[in-house]
Amino acid sequence: MPIRIVLSQTSHPGNIGAAARAMKTMGFADLALVSPRHFPDPDAVAMAAGAADVLQAARVVGSLEAAIADCTLAVGFSARGRDLSHAPAALRSLVPEILGAAASAPVALVFGNETSGLSNEELLRCQRLAHIPANPAYSSLNLAAAVQVACYELAASAGTHALPASGGAEAATREDVEGLVAHLESAVQESSYLDPGHAGRFMERMRRLFARAGLERAEVRALRGMLAAFEKKMRR
Amino acid sequence: MPIRIVLSQTSHPGNIGAAARAMKTMGFADLALVSPRHFPDPDAVAMAAGAADVLQAARVVGSLEAAIADCTLAVGFSARGRDLSHAPAALRSLVPEILGAAASAPVALVFGNETSGLSNEELLRCQRLAHIPANPAYSSLNLAAAVQVACYELAASAGTHALPASGGAEAATREDVEGLVAHLESAVQESSYLDPGHAGRFMERMRRLFARAGLERAEVRALRGMLAAFEKKMRR
Numbered sequence: 001m002p003i004r005i006v007l008s009q010t011s012h013p014g015n016i017g018a019a020a021r022a023m024k025t026m027g028f029a030d031l032a033l034v035s036p037r038h039f040p041d042p043d044a045v046a047m048a049a050g051a052a053d054v055l056q057a058a059r060v061v062g063s064l065e066a067a068i069a070d071c072t073l074a075v076g077f078s079a080r081g082r083d084l085s086h087a088p089a090a091l092r093s094l095v096p097e098i099l100g101a102a103a104s105a106p107v108a109l110v111f112g113n114e115t116s117g118l119s120n121e122e123l124l125r126c127q128r129l130a131h132i133p134a135n136p137a138y139s140s141l142n143l144a145a146a147v148q149v150a151c152y153e154l155a156a157s158a159g160t161h162a163l164p165a166s167g168g169a170e171a172a173t174r175e176d177v178e179g180l181v182a183h184l185e186s187a188v189q190e191s192s193y194l195d196p197g198h199a200g201r202f203m204e205r206m207r208r209l210f211a212r213a214g215l216e217r218a219e220v221r222a223l224r225g226m227l228a229a230f231e232k233k234m235r236r
Numbered sequence: 237m238p239i240r241i242v243l244s245q246t247s248h249p250g251n252i253g254a255a256a257r258a259m260k261t262m263g264f265a266d267l268a269l270v271s272p273r274h275f276p277d278p279d280a281v282a283m284a285a286g287a288a289d290v291l292q293a294a295r296v297v298g299s300l301e302a303a304i305a306d307c308t309l310a311v312g313f314s315a316r317g318r319d320l321s322h323a324p325a326a327l328r329s330l331v332p333e334i335l336g337a338a339a340s341a342p343v344a345l346v347f348g349n350e351t352s353g354l355s356n357e358e359l360l361r362c363q364r365l366a367h368i369p370a371n372p373a374y375s376s377l378n379l380a381a382a383v384q385v386a387c388y389e390l391a392a393s394a395g396t397h398a399l400p401a402s403g404g405a406e407a408a409t410r411e412d413v414e415g416l417v418a419h420l421e422s423a424v425q426e427s428s429y430l431d432p433g434h435a436g437r438f439m440e441r442m443r444r445l446f447a448r449a450g451l452e453r454a455e456v457r458a459l460r461g462m463l464a465a466f467e468k469k470m471r472r
Binding site: 026080142 | 261286381396405
């Protein structure tokens with residue numbers, strides 16, 4: 001997905017490194033820096049951790065126009081409402097448009113200076129204004145956190161990354177579950193826990209529990225082993 | 237929304253502070269710390285920035301059980317697949333269940349140690365295992381970034397935070413737009429830009445553009461002012 005992160009007028013190089021790390025965790029690698037105050041810088045490398053390659057490949061340019069010249073869509077991020085420009089939209093509401101545009105050309109996500117944000121001039125170069133909905137009493141996401149959220153939202157919405165392989169437990173078949181239910185019912189009746197007339201309600205409850213849990217084959221085996229042990233002891 | 241962030245066995249107090257900041261930006265304030273290596277600590281306060289109140293109110297407990305005793309749902313976060321426990325689910329897919337449970341009791345989001353994550357024992361105390369989908373080649377979100385993403389996902393899905401007030405530009409009425417279209421058509425015909433027979437195509441195109449743009453009243457006024465100036469010059 002051709003998403004470009006553009007950081008404009010960044011004051012602290014550590015924030016550039018942390019943003020590079022955030023990008024890479026979500027699978028993005030295209031970073032453009034508009035007139036950063038200090039770059040390259042050891043603080044950027046330190047905060048990038050395993051994303052030094054993203055920093056290495058970053059383009060440093062002198063204007064926002066140069067950073068977004070080949071993009072068909074540039075989305076500016078702003079924490080506050082702005083009088084002179086577009087109305088802000090919630091990040092999530094812009095995702096379909098961003099993913100659609102990114103199908104044919106790079107899309108720029110543009111983040112301004114840590115303190116002052118994007119200037120009105122910069123916002124006028126963007127076609128959309130995105131807002132990360134936040135606590136009105138404390139909306140101060142740091143720069144890398146905002147980049148992390150934006151990249152997460154796009155990657156999660158696009159379904160870019162699969163879940164990690166898990167143990168792959170084998171699900172119980174209907175036959176397995178019916179075998180367990182029958183075994184449980186006979187063991188419970190043998191135990192005299194229930195009056196014969198009341199077993200129905202109890203068994204219904206257990207069926208619901210098993211259905212909700214989504215039993216694994218190994219769990220059915222373990223439960224039946226336990227029931228068998230009860231039965232054995234009860235028969236002594 | 238009663239969401240509790242539980243950080244277990246955290247090594248670096250700076251990460252606790254950064255997580256508190258991430259929480260507060262999304263409007264969450266309930267923080268529990270299970271056996272943190274160093275806490276309280278000046279690094280935590282420094283990284284919390286304006287969220288010192290969240291740190292101040294954090295509960296320090298000796299076990300995960302104590303941190304989640306009053307919760308009906310505890311969701312463990314893990315970056316990797318785990319053999320011995322639940323299959324991981326994408327964070328977003330768990331949101332409806334989390335929001336549903338949070339309607340009646342606190343829900344815990346549980347994050348393990350920075351290096352080793354949650355132990356299998358800890359995961360067994362959780363009813364669900366959440367995964368933040370990430371780049372398989374570099375899935376190393378730092379602790380505060382993971383907390384930021386989780387809190388953002390819940391707040392954005394719940395629609396907790398409104399957009400900031402914007403300039404509130406007044407939209408043009410249909411009458412405004414028709415006035416502009418008529419004005420444009422007469423000025424264009426006066427300019428001889430178009431043969432009289434071809435004005436229809438051009439005006440259709442302009443109508444489409446105005447419709448797509450969603451004109452503001454002030455923009456209609458500015459465009460008509462410009463047209464009037466053209467007309468005046470053309471008539472000299």
